[in-house]
Amino acid sequence: MAYLDHAATTPMLPAALDAYVAAARALGNPSSLHAAGRGARRLVEESRERIAAALGARPSEVIFTSGGTEADNLAVKGIFWARRDADSRLRRVVASAVEHHAVLDGVEWLGRHEGAEVTLQPVDELGRVDPEAFAELVRAHAGEIAVVSVQWANNEVGTVQPVAELVAIAAGAGIPFHTDAVQAVGQVAVDFGASGAAALTLTGHKVGGPVGVGALLLGRDVSCTPLLHGGGQERDVRSGTLDTPGVVAFATAVEAAVTSREEHVGRITALRDELVARVRAAIPDAILNGDPDQRLPGNAHFSFPGCEGDALLLLLDAQGIYCSTGSACSAGVAQPSHVLLAMGADDRRARSSLRFSLGHDSTKADVDALLAALPGAVERACRAGAWKTPR
């Protein structure tokens, strides 16, 4: 078995799992006033401080959520609502065309149901938002833009955005900037305070923590209307009893991922570069998608012209190689990736793609196993590719 799908989810770190189990044995609602509650609250608040310290945020800026999707929705909708309600001219939402659906679909929902003007900022063929074009957009619409959302790094092709430049442009016009850093934390240096972003999304299960817990780092001075109303937890921005064991394990994983980042990146980059070089040598037609330099160290994303990604995935799965087409399902049917289409790929190339993503327990043996299976699978999938007539 070779697990090459760490961008989907990565194994929990043993320390995070131990921390989870230990905290799950303890009783207490962190909102309770008695000793049991205080015990739970202490664990939660220590976790909040550890995450804040690891990512250059203040503890009060850490809003725990159920994961990346909720944090993205909270940022995009909550900041839009708060800004529009303060000034009815602020109705425009700007997002890059290659955002994760957790941002993109929320933005489109605002367009359909809340009267938002939606601008999807295009990207170049490497998947990057052009800062000059973004500056142009901000100049043209500064008085209308409620919120901007551009991911730190792309989940499919791994391209790292010029976030610092983009934030500076938005901040210069007083526009709050949200960034989905779900894939970035632990793979590139992320400092929330230094970035100048108004809000930043991260999640547990991409960094060796549990599924079902994440956070929005939300600047202290950023107004955000809640999605969830109730007990007023998390600065009144996100009600709901906190998941103490989840939060503790999440903090353990974030801390470990950030602390060991440089060592991890050195090892994973070398392994990824080996994977890319060997895939290219074995399949000369293969096209590496995304930015060759500004990319996540664990990401390798290829198009295999003439093949269906779906067919390749099936063939590799049958040989114990786990990877992803990276594309979302719509109505149960795989759609060509909106990311690749936004990068200028045509439908066929978009459908011919596979993502291999490495993580903390990836080894050379995984790459060996992939290379043992991939050439035969590509040959076979290309033959099967003829089943579908071009349209």
Added chain:
Amino acid sequence: MRVLAAMSGGVDSAVAAARARDAGHDVTGVHLALARNPQTFRTGARGCCTLEDSRDARRAADVIGIPFYVWDMAEEFHDSVVDDFVNEYAAGRTPNPCLRCNEKIKFAAVLDRAVALGFDAVVTGHHARLGADGLLRRSVDLPKDQSYVLAVLTRSQLDRAVFPLGDSTKEQVRAEAAERGLAVADKPDSHDICFISDGDTRGFLESRLGSAPGDIVDGRTGEKLGTHNGAYGFTVGQRKGLDLRVPASDGRPRYVLSITPVNNTVTVGPREDLEVDVVTADRPIWHASSGVADCEVQLRAHGEVVGASVTVTGDALVATLKAPARGVAAGQAIVAYQPDPGGDIVLGSATITAGSRSLPAASHV
């Protein structure tokens, strides 16, 4: 063998996949997404390919313990089955879309892709027998028998088909599904045409072909008896829905005898004028070694069988019936069976082009 199990989300295909796995095959489940705009849930027994069906199929695959994927066949299905269905009606014929789907999708587009990906065969939950002798036979469950819609398959298609359910009744299949812990055990059967979810075939055709008013005429006198909104809305043998203004002189019901797209005319007449005893057909698929057979023929899905002498020459099949048949519609399949105690054997099939009388019609009775 490495086999691909087509899983609709229903009970038959789930049990078929499970049996294939029990038989020692390396089974991969695939749900075919055939609808362009699938609905979330199935309403009643009609329709297919809803998200619920896809989830049911996936859950069944998980219970059986096989890999599962969704294959998007919506374009192929639309081009080869739905458009064909509309075009056939527009041409005055009566198509069988299930048969076309087997011919063009399940045992063509899906089978071709499966073979290219290294699979040896496609497994489906059809009720028909296909044993070691390679002969396609009726299911033991005659009311559920689906050999008619499989008779269009060629030898090479049959060589890569596996039908694990032919020796079981539907009741046995449901009981087995329950024993295997498959939640689809008591899911209702699907009926009718899967892509017409409200069951209104005429409305579906009208939405595709538009309204085309024309005459309904008497087959014996040529007299105009009424009008229709589109000849495609009629099928040979149909009695209901004619809405005739002029009553028959004898007061007896009248039936659609033929549809003539050229002048958009529907011809009607008394029941006995429907009777034919010679059926001609084209595009034969013939498995028997001899092109001449004394056998039984079935002229529509779930229709009765009638004895016949069948001759196949080149691209034509002619069947001389031993008793007259009614409601023989161009576009339907004629399937020839050789009666056999081990399940009637499919000799071959062809697409009906015309029915005629070798003798003058019986006088009014």
